Amino acid sequence: MKDLGHWPQGPEPGDGRDFDAWRRFWKRVGVFTVATRFGDDGSKGGEFEAMLRQIDAGLLGTAMTETGKSKPRAGAYFATAHPELPDPVRDLFQKIIEHLDLA
Numbered sequence: 559m560k561d562l563g564h565w566p567q568g569p570e571p572g573d574g575r576d577f578d579a580w581r582r583f584w585k586r587v588g589v590f591t592v593a594t595r596f597g598d599d600g601s602k603g604g605e606f607e608a609m610l611r612q613i614d615a616g617l618l619g620t621a622m623t624e625t626g627k628s629k630p631r632a633g634a635y636f637a638t639a640h641p642e643l644p645d646p647v648r649d650l651f652q653k654i655i656e657h658l659d660l661a
Contacts, residue, residue: 559587577604588657592646610636613644 559565566586571579577595584590597604607629610618617636625631643651 585653585657588654590650590653590657592650606633609644609646613646614640 564587566583568583568586571583573579575596577593581591592606592609593604595604597608602608607618610621610633614636617639618632621632621635621639625635
């Protein structure tokens with residue numbers, strides 16, 4: 559990102575484990591996430607599937623089974639089978655729209 563000129567201005571967060579500080583750091587250049595924490599602790603709590611599991615664990619299970627556990631295919635399956643746009647995804651889209659000044 560630095561080589562491409564997309565590194566946020568200002569100091570990096572001092573604490574490498576402070577997820578919210580890093581989220582604010584990256585927000586400056588339009589990098590957003592639906593994650594609520596890092597996913598590198600073995601719990602997979604920061605992965606996309608964690609959000610889908612909170613929204614509808616049964617549908618995620620079906621999606622994983624039907625797609626052979628392919629994460630991209632399971633996400634697409636989930637998106638087409640879920641009756642409405644989940645709030646975390648709607649919020650993410652809103653942040654992108656605001657960043658791009660399309661509101």
